[in-house]
Amino acid sequence: MRIAQIAPLFESVPPRRYGGTERVVHWLTEELVAMGHDVTLFATGDSVTSAELVPVRERAARFVPNFERNNAPYARMLEMVRRRAHEFDVLHFHIDFHPFALFSRQSTPFLTTLHGRLDQDWVPEIYDLYPDVPLVSISDSQRRPMPHLHWAGTVLHGMPAHLLTPQPVGERDYFAFLGRISPEKGIESAIRIAEAAGVKLKVAAKIGEEDAQYYRDVVAPLLQTGNVEFIGEIGDAEKPDFLSGAKALLFPIDWPEPFGLVMIEAMACGCPVIAFRRGSVPEVVEDGLTGFVVDTVDQAVAACAQVEALDRAAVRRRFEQRWTSWRMARDYLGLYDRLAQRAALKLASD
Template identity: 60%
Template sequence: MKIAQIAPLAESVPPRLYGGTERVVSFLTEELVRLGHEVTLFAAGDSLTSAELVPAAPRSLRLNPDVRDPIPYHLILLEHVRKRAHEFDILHFHIDLLHFPLLRQLGARTVTTLHGRLDLPDLKPFYSMFSDVPLVSISNDQRRPLPMANFVATVHHGLPRDLLPFSPKPEGYLAFLGRISPEKRPDRAIEIAVRAGMPLKIAAKIDKVDEAYWYEHIKPLVDRHDNVEYIGEVNEKAKASFLGNAAALLFPIDWPEPFGLVMIESMACGTPVIAFRNGSVPEVIDHGVSGFIVDSVDEAVEMVARLPQVDRARVRSTFETRFTSERMASDYLALYRRLINERKPSIPVETEVLAGVTQIGSSSS
C-alpha cells in the first residue's frame, strides 16, 4: 500500500523533547515501513525516518528562533501534499484542520486523526461544515463534544514494544511528566506527594503561554517543599530511567485529555499510573491493574499507600496487550483498507457535464 503520513511541523518526527503527536506519527510510520508498505512522511526537515521524507520546513518550528508565524510553513506542507496526492492509496493527516478545504479535491482517499481537545466552541461550526470528512478519534471520550462529526474509528495510541524497558524495582519517588499548564494540574501532583510524604520529580516543558502560571503558581510550590524537584524537559533516553525508577506516575489532569501518551509510556516501564477520572483515563487505565483512577486528591493519597500491592510485571503485560505500535498500525491498516474498499468511483466533471447535456437534449426533443 502507498501511504502518506502528514505530520505537524512544530516538532521533528520523532521530537527531540516534548511532542506527543509527532512521536505517535513516528511510531506509526516506522511500523508501517517495517510491515512492507511504501510510506512517505511529510514533516519538518530535521525528522528521522526510514520512510521517504518530504521536508516542508528546514527544521521543526518550535525550536527555530527565526520562525514567527507557523501558518506559511503549513501551507507549504499542504502544497507538497497536493502535488503528490495522486501517488497514494491513502493520505493520513495529523495536522488538525488547516487541510480540510483541500480534502474534497482529494476525494475519499483521506483520513484525519484528531490529536487535540475538541470541546472548544469554535470547533462545532467547523466540523458541521465538514461533516463528511473521515475522522479518527484517539479515544471514545474525545468524540463527545462533536456528535455531528464523521468519526469512522477510534484508534488508541501505541508504542514500540522495545522502546522503554521494563523496570521491576523502582526507587521511592513519584513522577510528573508532560507540560506545566493549568489543565495538567502539577499543583495537585505536588499536594499529593507532600501529603503522602514522598519525593516528587517533575519533568515538564513550559510553553510561553504558561510561563506566568509557572512563575506565579507552581515555582513557589516547588521552592517551598524540599521533596519536590523540577528537572525540566527530558529526552527519550532520560525518560526511560525517569519513568522506570518511579514508584508511580501522577496524572492529576483537570481537563478532557484526548489520550495521554505518558500513561502508556509509564505502563511500558511497569510503572503504575495514579490518574484523575477525566477524558480518556478510564479507557487507558485498568483500575487496580495498571494503576488507580481517582476523583480527588484524598483518594490519590490513599492510592499512593497501595502502590506496593501493584504487580509491575502485570502493568507491563497490560501495555504489551493493549498499547503497542503493532496493534496501532494494525488498526490503522484495517481502517485504510475499509475506506479504500468503500470508495465509490468518481465521475470526471466532463462526463457529468456531457451527461447533463444529453439529458437536456433528449427531454426537449
C-alpha cells in the same frame, strides 16, 4: 499499501524533546515501513524517518507571532500533497482541519486524526462545515463534544514495544510527575497528593514559554517545600530509570485529556498510574490492574497507599497487549483498507 503521512510543521518527526503528536506520527510511520508498506512522510526537513521524506520547510519552527509565517507552510504542504495525491492509496493527515476544503474535492481517499480537544467554542464553526470528512479520534472521550461528526473510528495511541522498558532499581521512594508544567496537567494537585502521602515527588517536566509565568507565580513557590525535586525536561533515554524507580506516576489532570502518552510510557516501564477521571483516563488506566482511577485528591492519597500491591510485571504485560505501535498500525491499516475499498467501489459505480 502506498500511504502518505502528513505531519505538523512546528516540531520535527520525531521531536527533539516534547511533542506528542509528532512522536505518534513517527512511531506509526516507522511501524508501517517495518510492515512492508510504501510510506511517504510530509514533514520538516530536520525530521528523521525510514520512509521517503518530503521536506515541506527546512526545519521545525515553533509558533511565532506572525500569521503568515505560521500558516504559509501549511498552504504549501497542502499543495505539495495535492500534486502527488494520485501516487497514494490513502492520505493520512495529522494537521487538524487544514486539509478539509481541498481534499474533499479530490478522489484519493483521506482521513484526519484529531490529536487535540474538541470542546472549544471555535470548533463547531469549522468542523460542522464538513460533516462527511472521515475523522479518527484518539479516545472515545475526545468525541463527546462533537459526536455527530463522521467518525471513521477510534485508534488509541501506541509506542514501540522496546523503546521504554522496566529497569532494575533499589528502593522506590518517590512518586513521578512527567510531561509539562501547566494548570491543566495538574502539577499543583500532584504536589499536594505526594505531600499528603508523605512521599517525595520528582518532577520531570517542560516549562513552555506560555506557562513560564504560571511556573514563576504558582509552581516555583510550591517546590520550596522540600518534598519536591524538580528535574526538568527529560528524553526517552532518561525515562526508563525515572519511571522504573517511581512508586507510581501521578496524573491528576484538570482537563479533558484526549489521550495522555505519559500514561502508557509509565506502563511500558511497569510503573502504575494514579490518575484523575478526566478525558481518556478511564480508557487507558485499568483500575486495580495498571493503576487507579480517582476523582479527588483524597482518593488519590488513598490510592498511594495501595499502589505497591499492584504487580508491576502485570503492568508491563498489559502494555505489551494494548499499547504497542504495532497494534496502533494494525488499527490504522484497517481504516485505510475500508477507505480504499469504498473509493474503489465509488470509482467503479461512476
